[in-house]
Amino acid sequence: MAIKWKSFPNWFYHSALKSVACVLIVVCTGTAFIIGSYMSTHISYANVMEESYMTSNARETEMNSIARSAIRLLKTYKNEDYVRSGGTIDMESVEKSVVDKYYSSYYDDYEESLAPSTEEEYVEVPQNAKTVKQMLKEKILAEHAQDIEIMKQEKIVKELKEYFFLVEELNRIEGVYYYATDGQMTVSNVPGANKEFFKGQPAYLLFDHGKYEWDDRLANYYEFGNVTTQDEVYVALSAEQVQQREKIFLQDKQYMDRIMLYIILMIALDVFALLYLFFAVGHKAGDEAIHLCPVDKIYTDFNVIAEIVLIILTIAACVGLHDYLARQAEQIVPTGGILHKPVVFISLSAAIFAGTAAVLTLFLSLVRQFKARQLLSHSLAGVIIRKIWHGIRLLMKKGPVLLISSRELSLVRSGVQKVKDGNLEHRINLPQGKMLYGLAQDINTMSDGLQKAVEKELQAERLKTELITNVSHDLKTPLTSIINYSDLLTREELTPDYANDYAKVLKDKSEKLKQLTSDLFEISKVQSGNIEVQTEALQVKELIMQSIAEYEEKFKEAQLSIRISAVPDDLYILSDGKKMARVLENLVVNILKYAQPQTRVYIDVLAQDGKCEIIFKNIANYEMNFSAAEIVQRFARGDASRTTDGNGLGLAIAQSYVEACGGTFDVAVDGDLFKATVAFDVLQQENQQ
Amino acid sequence: MMEKANILVVDDDKEIVESIAIYLQNEGYTVSKAYDGLAALDILMQQQIHLIVLDIMMPKLDGIKATLKIREEYNIPIILLSAKSEDTDKIIGLNIGADDYMTKPFNPLELIARVRSQLRRYTQLGNIVASDSKIVIGGLCLDTDEKSVTVDGEPVRLTPMEYKILTLLMRNPGRVFSADEIYSKVWNEDVCVADNTIAVHIRRIREKVEIDPKKPKYVKVVWGIGYKMEKLP
Structure with missing residues (x-):
């Protein structure tokens, strides 16, 4: 309901006018009360409604x-x-x-x-x-x-x-x-x-x-x-007495009529001023808004209670004034005290005025709040009811959490636990309409997604393995022919003579291709996890000796001398012998390929803090302009070494094997010094067979 | 020794069959060719075949099934050829009755060597008379009286130390000897060397008795532990 309160010219809302109205009301009401009190005690007989003393x-x-x-x-x-x-x-x-x-x-x-x-x-x-x-x-x-x-x-x-x-x-x-x-x-x-x-x-x-x-x-x-x-x-x-009383009665009645007129006038003024204030209060010239005063912060119900109390107090002051005046009029000499002094009259009158002013202020505050449509909402009761309502609504909204049965909750919880533990096929079965039905469905959807993802991943892994096997077969079959026929070519006396050289190149490269494909499949297998590791206690010394023995002549050919540090006989590691042999072979072959001729190659074995490190050190025959991390990546090789033989997979396979066996593989480059370190935990004596 | 042995080469890849045939014919063998397992069985029934080189992955009847069929009636040597290089593939092949296993791509000369080895063993099997002085392991034969060693009938020249080590290993087939053990037993001394003397000797023996020293059949390196002689029939 949009009541338009403001429909008067601007002067209507002037604060001076409002002040005047307020003062008017306070003065009129106050004086009316005081006069009323006075009148009620000083007029003996007169009654406005009665004509003469005799009938009064x-x-x-x-x-x-x-x-x-x-x-x-x-x-x-x-x-x-x-x-x-x-x-x-x-x-x-x-x-x-x-x-x-x-x-x-x-x-x-x-x-x-x-x-x-x-x-x-x-x-x-x-x-x-x-x-x-x-x-x-x-x-x-x-x-x-x-x-x-x-x-x-x-x-x-x-x-x-x-x-x-x-x-x-x-x-x-x-x-x-x-x-x-x-x-x-x-x-x-x-x-x-x-x-x-x-x-x-x-x-x-x-x-x-x-x-x-x-x-x-x-x-x-x-x-x-x-x-x-x-x-x-x-x-x-007696007739004389009757006459006398009649005379006083008439005097009183005249007096009374005047007073009544006065009081009526005051009430009329009051009503007029109140009406004016009712429309004017809360507005200011120039805008439509309702302006609230600091006093409006008082809750409306407090306001009403305060008004009632103030009205009662004001009436009490009136009664007090009446009593006082009555005593004066009857000339009963009080036994003493403050009650017979003029200060009583003055203070009671002041109390009446103050009470009237206070009630008016509070009433106008109510009017303003009525206009601002917060009469109910700005009451303490309203605020409390609103709070309670909010609470109830919150409870209606979130409350259902309290209604979930523990069985339902434990079903969901155990379901999530099962999925978490890897049972991706588990579904939480809650009847529709249960509080957690939605949640259970969502979890089921997530499990579905997870299951699909895992299946996809597994399938991809299978495909990868199959791919390796199939490609391996498909590559190896033609390669076999290439190798066989290039070998056959080299056995023929070809014309012209240089065709024999071509055939030789073909044969060499086909051999290299063979090595490359086999290494490639090997590393693919290792890195896709398709590798079986059979660990046993290995004697480090024996392992190194065996590996070096395989290539002793090659070292001589490459003009390299090997320095192997003293290895304790009782130094054992737990690893896969065949894989480790391949690792050491690759390292040795690497050295044979890339070590500078007429230098020394060092193979050191360090056993400390429960770690066994086998370190290969050699001087490179080319400038190693690559980082240690790059060299073990598949196909990564120093640029200078690309032109020479080797397929760049040796170190990658070595690293993969060492890690598959539970060790660590490190490569360090320091100037021309190339250093490869294979580290395993030392196998303690009591653990050997 | 039987001349002109008839060898059946079976592979679905014709070029491979052809190349193998060329190598074998160069060595003086006669070659029959088949391109799948069923055809191989047909030829086997019609002709006198002394050895089969059999591919595993083939149409119609694969090498494994073909091997099983052949073994029902024939005792001839079978060398499996396969692109499958897994240990498990080799084990399956050897277990079902194949005599040797080669992975593609192979060195054709090695194939010839293995063919020759198998043929010798097949044709001369009955000729080897086991006696106290002879230790026979597969195609490897050591005569302690003559102090001679033959591989598939071919004499092998060994140094005294190599001979002693091989004797030690052949007397205890399957047993793993550490380098120190071999040293103390052959040299009759306590270990005082911290070098690879034994390892080098073993390698040289392998190079003499094995067809492919990298993949030895008799003298095996047990990496990080020692050496042993494979136990063979």
Whole structure:
């Protein structure tokens, strides 16, 4: 609902105007309250709705009050002598108050008198309790008769005072007549009064043996209490008194009318200003927005409660003011204290103004919040309800987590565990509609994907192996023919002569091709993991000797001298003998190919820290412009060595074999020094066969 | 020794069959050719064949099945030829009754040598009279009386040290001797050399008695441990 609050010209929203309205409301309301309080105490008879004193409610009350006073005088006090003789005094209550005054000290004395006695005697005390109480009472009354007498006299004086006050009150005004009798005794301020006298007065109210009579202008009367059919009670006002009261009544009524007019005016002003403020508050000239004040931060429900409290306090201040003014008007001299000083009037008035201002401020704050449509939302209750609602919604959203059964959860958990452990065919079977159904499906999909990927990988691996085998066969078959026929060619006497050289080249290259393909398949097999390793304890010394022995003549041919370091006989490693033989053969062949002639080749064996290192060192016959890492890569060879024989696979195969057997293979290049290191863990003595 | 032995060469690759035939004919053998296993069996039934060179991977009937068929009736030597170079392939081939196994691509001269070796063993098998003085392992025969060694009937010249080492190995076929053991038993001295004397001697023996010293049939290097004589029938 888009209410357009702002539909007035800009001046309407000027803050000065709003301030004026506020002040107006505070002043009007405050003064109305104060005047109201004052009026209610200073106007005796007047009532806005009544025409004359005779028919007014005030006359009823006055006449009734005179009658009651007369009855009280008759029934309670009777006459002066009766009061003086103490007839109105209740002796029992006097005695009781004296006994109460002394009883506890008397009882203490009595107890003390028992104290030294034996225990058996002490036990008897409760049995005699009643008599003890009676005894003490009598004792007090006997010993303090004087006190009783003094108290009685005090009471008599008090009663006399009351008696005289009542008589004075009844007899004060000439023309206020009363007569009351119970058949034996009579009180009256009219000597020789009879019923006719009273009936002759303009205003009267008679009670004659249970029957009421009244003048015809009395609208209503209250029955007298505490009267019997034996009694006669007559009250009346003389014509003079009636006239006087009528005069005051008219004065009051005039005064009252003026005040009422004033109050109505104020209320009208209030209403007008409030209406204005209702529309103007919260807006500023120039924009459509609702502007909130700091006071609007107060929660609306607090605001309402505070307003109610403030209104109650303000009314209380009014009542207080009324009381104060009433006391002033009745000229009852208070016993002292702050209540009779002008400061009371001023502070109570100030409280009324302050209360009004505070209520207005809070009310306007409510209006602003109403306009900002946060009357409900900006209440503490609203905030709490919203929080609770949020909580409930959150619970509805995320709450289901709490509803998952542990069986369901454990199913999913164990399913994931199974897949994790490699059972890729496992599927989590949850009935549709279970909380974790979606999750289980997702996990199943992932397992599917994983299974497919693994199958694909396995298939690829199989294909790779098959490829190696097949290509191997397909390459080897024609190669066999090439080798055979090129060999056959070299055996023929070819013309022209140089054709024999061509045939020789063919034969050499076909041999090289044979070596290359076989190495290539070997390394493919190793690197795709298709290699069987049969490890056993190998004696390092024997291994080296055997390897070197195979190529002893070749070393001589290559003009290389070998230096083998002393190898302990008991140095063993755990490895595959055939593979290691191939590794050492490759290293040796490498040296034979690339070592500079007429240099020394060193084969060192180092055994330390549980590691056995076999190190081959030689001086290269070419410049090694490659890194150590490159050289062991397939086909990687120093550029300069490309032109010479060798296929670049020797070191790669050596590395693959060493690693397949559980060792490490390292190549280092330092200037012209080439160094290859094969390292294995030393096999401890006790582990040998 | 039988002249003009008839050799059957079976391979699905005609050029290979042809080249092998040329080598064998140069050596004076007569050659029959077949290009699959079934054809080979047919020829075998029609002709007198003394040795078969048989490819494994062939159409119709492969070399392994053909070998099994042949062994049902014939005792002639079979040399398997295959592009399969795995140890397991060789083991299967030898176990089902083949006498030798060669992987492609092969050195044709080596094939000739193996053919000759198999033929000798096949034709002279009954002639070798086992006696106390003779140690026979496969085609290898050592006569302690004559102090001579023959391989498939061909005499081999060995140095005294080589002869002693070979005798030690042949007397204990299958047993692995470490270099130190051989040294102390042959030289009758405690080990005092830390060199490759034994290894070199063994290599030289291999070069003399083996067709392919790199892939020895009799004297085997047990790498990192020692040496042994293969146990053969």
